[in-house]
Amino acid sequence: MPTPEAPDLVFTTEELETLGRTADALSAYLGRAVLAEIVGAEETGFEWVIFAMPLDKKEDESEFTVVQVGGDQARILGNRGGLDPKDNAVYACRYLWAIQLSDAEPVRFIKVDEEGEEVAWTETLEELLPFALSEDAFAPEDDTDEEDDEDDDSPEPGVTGHTLH
Numbered sequence: 001m002p003t004p005e006a007p008d009l010v011f012t013t014e015e016l017e018t019l020g021r022t023a024d025a026l027s028a029y030l031g032r033a034v035l036a037e038i039v040g041a042e043e044t045g046f047e048w049v050i051f052a053m054p055l056d057k058k059e060d061e062s063e064f065t066v067v068q069v070g071g072d073q074a075r076i077l078g079n080r081g082g083l084d085p086k087d088n089a090v091y092a093c094r095y096l097w098a099i100q101l102s103d104a105e106p107v108r109f110i111k112v113d114e115e116g117e118e119v120a121w122t123e124t125l126e127e128l129l130p131f132a133l134s135e136d137a138f139a140p141e142d143d144t145d146e147e148d149d150e151d152d153d154s155p156e157p158g159v160t161g162h163t164l165h
Helices: 013-030
Strands: 035-039 048-054 066-070 075-077 090-101 109-112 118-122
Touching (some): 013 048, 013 075
Antiparallel strands (some): 109 118
């Protein structure tokens, strides 16, 4: 519970949305569910999020750091990688990484690797994520380059001009 002197060490709505989109993007990229679960600040004084991938039955648990994700009170972000949103199961998962909040100015986020080591510190969440998830990344490109304005109908080098049907 934050005190009047201490900063709020909980994720903002925008940060939660970004973390959820990251889990969704990882699920799509890997072709497997990636879960992002928020762990509350009750015990530690700060929220953190864990990214983990449910183990396949064929995977050897001794090869990975394994964590339990899910349950009745779990706060799972994103679309759960195709898993049923009403499913309250607890999954044995391969730990990928975690991001915890910090009150050490100017650091707000600390990334923790699968060994439990703090490996990155930053003010902005996006610097710790594997994908650029800004709205600008999906904006259409501006096709008004001056070089492209030339009326050159010749094909690109190596292109024959044949059309496939």
